[in-house]
Amino acid sequence: MSDVSTPPSGESLREQIEAARDPKPRNMVLVFNGVSMTFPDGTHALDTTDFAVNSGEFVTVVGPSGCGKSTLLRIASGLTPPTTGNVVVDRSSLGYVFQDATLLQWRTVRRNVELFAELEGIPKAERTRRAAESIDLVGLTGSENKYPKQLSGGMRMRASLARSLVLEPNVFLFDEPFGAVDEITRERLNDELISLFQRLGFGALFITHSISEAIFLSTRVLVMSARPGRLVASFDVPFAYPRPPELRFDPAFAELAGQVSHALRGAHA
Secondary structure, rough: OOOOOOOOOOHHHHHHHHHHHOOOOOOOOEEEEEEEEEOOOOOEEEEEEEEEEEOEEEEEOOOOOOOOOOHHHHHHOOOOOOEEEEEEEEEHEEEEEEEOOOOOOOOOHHHHHHHHHHHHHOHHHHHHHHHHHHHHHOOOOOOOOOHHHOOOHHHHHHHHHHHHHHOOOOOEEEEEEOOOOHHHHHHHHHHHHHHHHHHHHEEEEEEOOOOHHHHOOOOEEEEEOOEEEEEEEEOOOOOOOOOOOHHOOOOOHHHHHHHHHHHHHHHHH
8 A cells, every 4th residue: 555644533433444444545554354363273363353554643452361462463464364354554564573572693683673674685785774774763873783682671672673664664563562571661662662653654553451551652542352352442542742751640641541441341341
């Protein structure tokens, strides 16, 4: 997909579903059309799912463990084909950040960051330039020649993010990328991700178990039910970017977190 523009805001969940079913979405860089997933062992992971992510929109999905959140990303990336339905996305312009950094231990930070560009056949001079720019964007300048074992958990996740940035993607998929780091590092990485999102304007689909993280990062939060996963609620996040750390303690933030939490408790039921 190409020629995307600024997304509309304030849509209801029903409006988003109807828009996702539009065969010619104009603003959307990622569209799920009637997607469901049943695995060969009979596990019904996802019920019929329709939603879209617009250019310049950060959408986060929260839901009970095992509800199919990560399955959504695997289907979007093409790693897992859906049982029914289809996904509209330009996979030539897709970044994927996993739960683990998945860095190659025998490569330096620079060589790890260059990996995806190398696999895509991007010429050496160009991928070297892109790698240097991406390393600078994620704050790893000065650590280019270190190996993964020499990095903290947060630095490894920054390197993983930089590795996808070299492809200059229009869409980013994030599968709980900060779940394994401590809370302070997680908040710092949230701040840095928001800065990248503002600077680059990609569309993002982010998976997390943290309601606070979901609200702090996102333009929109989707809530999924227990397995088989289906969308049960959608919340527009009204706070302007950039978002200061103290926003997490604002009464309006707490009120929205309570609404998402209430929907999530219902999703567990």
